[in-house]
Amino acid sequence: MPETQFTAAQLAVPPRTSSIRSPRPVVRSRIVGENHTLLYEGGRNRSLYRVVDGCVVLSQLLDDGRRQITDVLGPGRLFGFTVDGRNIATAETLSVARIEPLGDADLNADDPAIARELKATLHRMQAHATLLGRKTASEKVASALVELARLFNRAARNGAPARLSFHLHLTRADLADWLGLTVETVSRCLNRFKREGLIDFSHPKTMRVLDPERLDATAGFSRQRANDAARP
Amino acid sequence: MPETQFTAAQLAVPPRTSSIRSPRPVVRSRIVGENHTLLYEGGRNRSLYRVVDGCVVLSQLLDDGRRQITDVLGPGRLFGFTVDGRNIATAETLSVARIEPLGDADLNADDPAIARELKATLHRMQAHATLLGRKTASEKVASALVELARLFNRAARNGAPARLSFHLHLTRADLADWLGLTVETVSRCLNRFKREGLIDFSHPKTMRVLDPERLDATAGFSRQRANDAARP
DNA sequence: CGTCTACTTGACACGCATCAAAATTGGTGG
DNA sequence: CCACCAATTTTGATGCGTGTCAAGTAGACG
Numbered sequence: 001m002p003e004t005q006f007t008a009a010q011l012a013v014p015p016r017t018s019s020i021r022s023p024r025p026v027v028r029s030r031i032v033g034e035n036h037t038l039l040y041e042g043g044r045n046r047s048l049y050r051v052v053d054g055c056v057v058l059s060q061l062l063d064d065g066r067r068q069i070t071d072v073l074g075p076g077r078l079f080g081f082t083v084d085g086r087n088i089a090t091a092e093t094l095s096v097a098r099i100e101p102l103g104d105a106d107l108n109a110d111d112p113a114i115a116r117e118l119k120a121t122l123h124r125m126q127a128h129a130t131l132l133g134r135k136t137a138s139e140k141v142a143s144a145l146v147e148l149a150r151l152f153n154r155a156a157r158n159g160a161p162a163r164l165s166f167h168l169h170l171t172r173a174d175l176a177d178w179l180g181l182t183v184e185t186v187s188r189c190l191n192r193f194k195r196e197g198l199i200d201f202s203h204p205k206t207m208r209v210l211d212p213e214r215l216d217a218t219a220g221f222s223r224q225r226a227n228d229a230a231r232p
Numbered sequence: 233m234p235e236t237q238f239t240a241a242q243l244a245v246p247p248r249t250s251s252i253r254s255p256r257p258v259v260r261s262r263i264v265g266e267n268h269t270l271l272y273e274g275g276r277n278r279s280l281y282r283v284v285d286g287c288v289v290l291s292q293l294l295d296d297g298r299r300q301i302t303d304v305l306g307p308g309r310l311f312g313f314t315v316d317g318r319n320i321a322t323a324e325t326l327s328v329a330r331i332e333p334l335g336d337a338d339l340n341a342d343d344p345a346i347a348r349e350l351k352a353t354l355h356r357m358q359a360h361a362t363l364l365g366r367k368t369a370s371e372k373v374a375s376a377l378v379e380l381a382r383l384f385n386r387a388a389r390n391g392a393p394a395r396l397s398f399h400l401h402l403t404r405a406d407l408a409d410w411l412g413l414t415v416e417t418v419s420r421c422l423n424r425f426k427r428e429g430l431i432d433f434s435h436p437k438t439m440r441v442l443d444p445e446r447l448d449a450t451a452g453f454s455r456q457r458a459n460d461a462a463r464p
Numbered sequence: 465c466g467t468c469t470a471c472t473t474g475a476c477a478c479g480c481a482t483c484a485a486a487a488t489t490g491g492t493g494g
Numbered sequence: 495c496c497a498c499c500a501a502t503t504t505t506g507a508t509g510c511g512t513g514t515c516a517a518g519t520a521g522a523c524g
Contacts, residue, residue: 083354088354115342126302133409183471
């Protein structure tokens with residue numbers, strides 16, 4: 001996995017003093033890296049971040065290189081939570097991303113906004129566990145598309161009802177590592193969906209949902225939604 | 233103290249047959265149910281609980297009955313977190329369990345202990361996502377045994393280094409739903425481990441670890457541990 | 465225009481699911 | 495204590511979905 005390493009200077013953690021609640025003196029949001037910039041590894045980092053723009057993924061590795069992407073974060077989401085002062089996972093950006101440091105992760109423990117974010121994350125993780133453990137390859141890929149369309153749908157700004165076109169920040173390999181599949185299976189599913197008229201893409205990263213209802217159905221979302229709270 | 237709102241209607245929908253107790257005007261800690269007592273369903277409940285004794289599992293259902301157990305909770309763990317006032321998952325006890333209501337889930341949002349618990353839960357969920365997405369059946373079952381041995385190891389009380397014998401609160405079906413496998417595969421793995429001298433059991437629920445190191449190795453824990461923080 | 469990486473597509477293999485049935489365990493009542 | 499029935503667990507035979515291996519195509523970038 002080709003990932004540009006952060007230099008020591010780049011990895012330097014932001015000032016410990018800043019807190020989420022107190023207004024920060026300077027705008028610290030910054031543009032990070034090109035594709036696949038490693039932000040920190042498990043256990044190495046102590047700051048909380050917010051994704052301002054772009055896409056960040058959290059992952060874990062097994063001995064032999066097997067990788068699991070445990071979460072995909074779009075604009076607004078927080079990451080960098082620690083347990084016993086150590087980071088839970090490895091974080092890296094996909095494509096160009098802007099992230100905003102929020103200060104020491106441990107100091108914010110009692111912020112209600114943090115608790116809310118944690119619970120929302122937990123919620124997503126549970127839905128994803130169900131996907132990983134109990135869904136077929138087609139359902140997994142369809143679910144991922146629905147999820148990513150919601151995260152990265154452009155045209156959410158202007159009044160127009162948003163043609164469901166979005167930038168797939170993830171590569172096929174990333175998708176595979178997120179969904180517990182292989183690159184080939186992901187590719188086959190996407191192309192089958194394309195043949196069947198569910199989605200379309202000319203460029204492999206520019207997705208467009210043609211038939212949202214059938215895609216939702218393929219994802220097997222109906223009951224899970226009732227089971228869940230409203231998906232945020 | 234919020235009284236737990238069990239109605240016959242709510243309790244009448246368990247995913248599997250279970251004898252259900254009528255609710256008692258709750259005080260503090262109490263003994264709940266026999267096997268498989270449904271505590272609440274997704275979206276129905278608003279209280280936080282702590283597991284005092286026994287075992288509680290959280291799960292989600294798909295349309296067609298496929299079930300995923302998203303977390304297995306032993307003594308000390310909290311559950312009942314809400315997102316937008318709705319519960320994240322369905323909770324049920326396995327075997328006899330004592331749980332302790334802690335009050336309205338929303339009111340505790342800024343308690344640092346709650347944040348810590350949430351982060352620990354998140355941590356476990358991420359490790360489990362890696363298991364679900366990237367481990368083989370043998371690795372999954374071995375991991376489960378290691379995890380459950382840690383949770384339910386008896387003899388933790390007396391000074392003795394504890395023969396690794398513990399009560400498997402989960403049925404084979406529960407294990408399967410936790411690990412994303414089928415009953416048959418779980419059973420085959422357990423019996424293979426038994427033949428190979430990794431574990432032993434005469435009664436299907438009474439497990440004993442004979443060779444902790446090899447079991448750990450089979451679970452594929454080495455690197456993941458480096459990746460993780462110390463496992464709590 | 466050549467090279468590199470990501471993606472696609474095909475042929476094949478294998479791990480785990482599925483189906484079926486026997487063995488064991490648990491619970492209940494005599 | 496034993497007889498009986500339901501549920502759980504085990505075991506075997508077979509098949510399918512997805513992984514693996516391999517080759518080919520398309521963009522990106524010099």
